[in-house]
Amino acid sequence: MFGFLVRRLLATIPVLGMVALFVFFMLRLTPGDPAAILAGDNGEPYQIEAIRESLGLNEPIPTQLFIWLGNILQGDLGESFFFNKKVTELIAMRVEATLSLATVTLIFTLAVAIPLGVLAAYRQGSWVDRLVMGFSVLGFSVPIFVLGYFLIFVFSVNLKWFPVQGFKKIGDGFWPFLHHLILPSFSLGVIYIALIARMTRASVIEVLNEDYIRTAYAKGLSNMVVLMRHALRNAAVPIVTITGIGIALLIGGVVVTESVYNIPGLGRLTVDAVLGRDYPTIQALILVFSCVYVVINLLIDLSYTLLDPRIRY
Amino acid sequence: MSTLLEESPPDFEVDSAASAAAASRPRTIWQLLLHNPSVCFGGAVLAVMLLTALLAPFLGTIDPSNIDPIYRNKVPGTERMLRLEDGSEVPITHWMGTDMLGRDVYSRVLYGSQISLVVGLVVAILSIAVGLAIGLVSGYIRWLDGIVMRVMDGLMAIPGILLAIALMSLFNAGIGTVIFAIFIPEIPRVVRLVRAIVLSIREEPYVEAAISVGTSVPLILIRHVLPNTIAPLIVQGTYICASAILVEAILSFLGVGIPPEIPTWGNIMAEGRILFQIFPHNLLYPGIFLALTILAVNVLGDGLRDTLDPRMAKRLG
Numbered sequence: 001m002f003g004f005l006v007r008r009l010l011a012t013i014p015v016l017g018m019v020a021l022f023v024f025f026m027l028r029l030t031p032g033d034p035a036a037i038l039a040g041d042n043g044e045p046y047q048i049e050a051i052r053e054s055l056g057l058n059e060p061i062p063t064q065l066f067i068w069l070g071n072i073l074q075g076d077l078g079e080s081f082f083f084n085k086k087v088t089e090l091i092a093m094r095v096e097a098t099l100s101l102a103t104v105t106l107i108f109t110l111a112v113a114i115p116l117g118v119l120a121a122y123r124q125g126s127w128v129d130r131l132v133m134g135f136s137v138l139g140f141s142v143p144i145f146v147l148g149y150f151l152i153f154v155f156s157v158n159l160k161w162f163p164v165q166g167f168k169k170i171g172d173g174f175w176p177f178l179h180h181l182i183l184p185s186f187s188l189g190v191i192y193i194a195l196i197a198r199m200t201r202a203s204v205i206e207v208l209n210e211d212y213i214r215t216a217y218a219k220g221l222s223n224m225v226v227l228m229r230h231a232l233r234n235a236a237v238p239i240v241t242i243t244g245i246g247i248a249l250l251i252g253g254v255v256v257t258e259s260v261y262n263i264p265g266l267g268r269l270t271v272d273a274v275l276g277r278d279y280p281t282i283q284a285l286i287l288v289f290s291c292v293y294v295v296i297n298l299l300i301d302l303s304y305t306l307l308d309p310r311i312r313y
Numbered sequence: 314m315s316t317l318l319e320e321s322p323p324d325f326e327v328d329s330a331a332s333a334a335a336a337s338r339p340r341t342i343w344q345l346l347l348h349n350p351s352v353c354f355g356g357a358v359l360a361v362m363l364l365t366a367l368l369a370p371f372l373g374t375i376d377p378s379n380i381d382p383i384y385r386n387k388v389p390g391t392e393r394m395l396r397l398e399d400g401s402e403v404p405i406t407h408w409m410g411t412d413m414l415g416r417d418v419y420s421r422v423l424y425g426s427q428i429s430l431v432v433g434l435v436v437a438i439l440s441i442a443v444g445l446a447i448g449l450v451s452g453y454i455r456w457l458d459g460i461v462m463r464v465m466d467g468l469m470a471i472p473g474i475l476l477a478i479a480l481m482s483l484f485n486a487g488i489g490t491v492i493f494a495i496f497i498p499e500i501p502r503v504v505r506l507v508r509a510i511v512l513s514i515r516e517e518p519y520v521e522a523a524i525s526v527g528t529s530v531p532l533i534l535i536r537h538v539l540p541n542t543i544a545p546l547i548v549q550g551t552y553i554c555a556s557a558i559l560v561e562a563i564l565s566f567l568g569v570g571i572p573p574e575i576p577t578w579g580n581i582m583a584e585g586r587i588l589f590q591i592f593p594h595n596l597l598y599p600g601i602f603l604a605l606t607i608l609a610v611n612v613l614g615d616g617l618r619d620t621l622d623p624r625m626a627k628r629l630g
Contacts, residue, residue: 018467026483037483137615141608143559145566145582146600149589157590164590252474256563260586270475274482274569282479290470 008301012294019290023283024068028061037279039081051081072287078280082273087284090269097167098254098265100177105185105192105250113193114239117200118227124205132197139194144253148187148260155183165262188257192246199242203235210234236307244300251289342620349620355613362606366426374420375405377576385413389594410594412584421576422599428488428577429558429606436496436557437550443496444503445542449534451504452511462508465501473498477560481569491570495560499553506549507542514538544621551614555607562603578603 027034035052036043043051052058056067071078077087120132156164162183168176207213208231216226258267266285273281304311346352365372389410409418451461468476480494514520514537523533564570565579573580578599585595 014463015466015470018463019470022467022471026479137611138608141555141611142604143562143600143607145563146596146604149582149586149593149596150600153589153593153596248472251472255474255478256567259567270478271567271569274478274567277482279482282482286471286475286479289472289475293472294470 005302008298012298015294016291019287019294020069020072021065023286024065027279027283028064034279037277077284077287080273080278080281082276082278082281087281090281091266091284091288094264094266094269096169096265097263098258098267100167100170101181101184101188101254101257101263101265102250104178104181105189108185109189109192109196110243112189113196114200114232116193117197117239118204118232120197120201121204121208121231122223122227124201129201132201136194136198139190142190144187144191144256145260147190148183148257151183151187152260165260167261167263167265184257184261184263187260188250188253191249191253195246195249196239196243200235200239203238204231207231207235234308237304237311240300240303240307244297247293247296251293345620346616349616351612351616352620353616355609355611355616358605358609359613362426362602362609363430365423366430369420369423369427372423374423375417377416377420377424378574379420380414380416381411382414385411389418389598409598410592412581412595413588413592418581418595418598421581422578422602425576425578425581425599426602426606428571428575429561429603432488432492432495432561433554433558433610435492436499437554439492439496440499440503440553441546441550444500445507445539445546447500448504448507449511449538449542452508453515453530453534453538458508461504465504468498469501471498473556474560474563477564478567478569481564486570486572488571488575491561491564494564495557499556503546503549503553506545510542510545511538514541548614548618548622551610551617555610555614558603558610559607 027037035048035057039048039051056064059067075088077091079085080087080090083090116132116135120129123129152164156162163180166180168180170177204227213226213230216230221230254265255267255270257263258265259271262268266288269281270285272278273285389408391410392404392406405417409422412418412421447461451458471479476498477494480497481490484490484493511534517537520533520537523537528536561570561577562579562582565577566583568583570579571577573584581599582596585592585599589596
């Protein structure tokens, strides 16, 4: 187990290193002078020179890479040209909104998707199953922003059940916080629910054919106990795996959802940074989001032994 | 095509009932596809969309960038006289209303479908072609495999939409750059798929036989490995097409995609969002077209998967 832990941890280093290389070379390999790109369309020559100096762009590429990597490893993600702030400060200011949105969405998604998937598997071939599968195809197809504006129009503008847009911190009270996040979480969660419900269904159907399920029924256990304790537990590994892979959808979705619902989080920051051609911020955000994605999937890999004692490393 | 034909159900001449069933069973891959309701539905909707896109100039549309300040923000169904360049006037109906600059939403939505379909199709073809080439080489030439897969792992660690958005910041907005930004994040998935197929096929006896009679590596790849990738790649390509249409709309919607003067579904919605509480039609119609197109492509993909790639269909349920 310990050996596996070390090997798995070491395996993330090349992946993250590769991400860092991408991010580094993205700007350098683009045609044109990186300093001029960084300075923006209205950059004066002296500003371009200052940027070139401050980023060490006069050095050879390998030296630049080492300086850049060294800074990142020390937690220095550079300075935003657009916001005139340290990027780490910018991220710290915006991280709460995104984390809140992602957490609420994740809880909501799992609470809906897994029962739906189990139900569809249990009633395989019935109208319930077809409804769930139909919903999952639909969930993959309706873009977040189309759904988002539809929900705002119906539930906020017409029915006035929810605030139209915006975000409240959890410090302002739990209900206002949740009230502002219900529609965004639903919009963001639909595609994720579709993904997880589908995988849960497939995984549970496979387990339901096993001998121990028949034995459990033969022992006289109720449907509920068989499905939840015997089937779902044994079907857990693929479900948890797809949940981890789906985090990429969640991260991409956060960018769109925050723009639709005017939530001041990292997703909006990403869009603002791209619109303002604020490269240090873009680079930092890609690094941060990718790190989160890789680390979550690392944790999920490590959780397999807890979920399924048959798995040993 | 020959490998696709092999996937059709074999005929069993066991007893009379079985042979009767076999006789009524579809025999070619096309018949098999036409028997699949998903393929028919997805294909039909997509065909209508394609026709709409191709025939956009002849479907009662006007110039999608024709600005008319008098007819701003008109609700769907508004009728009016349009003055042509030669001074004559023709009656037109704004079936989907007009936007905040007085442009006809119906015309813009129809012309917008051209962009979406072109982006979807080109991204699918490009990522399949590039992914196939990299995957074949990586799966067969072992020493390259490690390096290629580490690069792909790195690419996959960056969430796709995020990478596309970031890539867009490097270039000037345009259809070509949007296609590039969407296609790069799609490559690793194709590479992994192709590589997995290559790794299983290279153990097959017929590949061993080919090696033993001295067939060169490129010839083995093209003649024996490549045909096995066609069916899964058609399926994967369909999903990539759906995803590309979606990402293009997202990029345009966020304002980092195709320049706003070109009508695309994402652009129409991006402009419409400002006044959407009063005039939701600017979001509604492009939204319906977008969702319906992506749905059709996804459903088509599911149908193709069930027909062409039964192993994958079974795994995904």
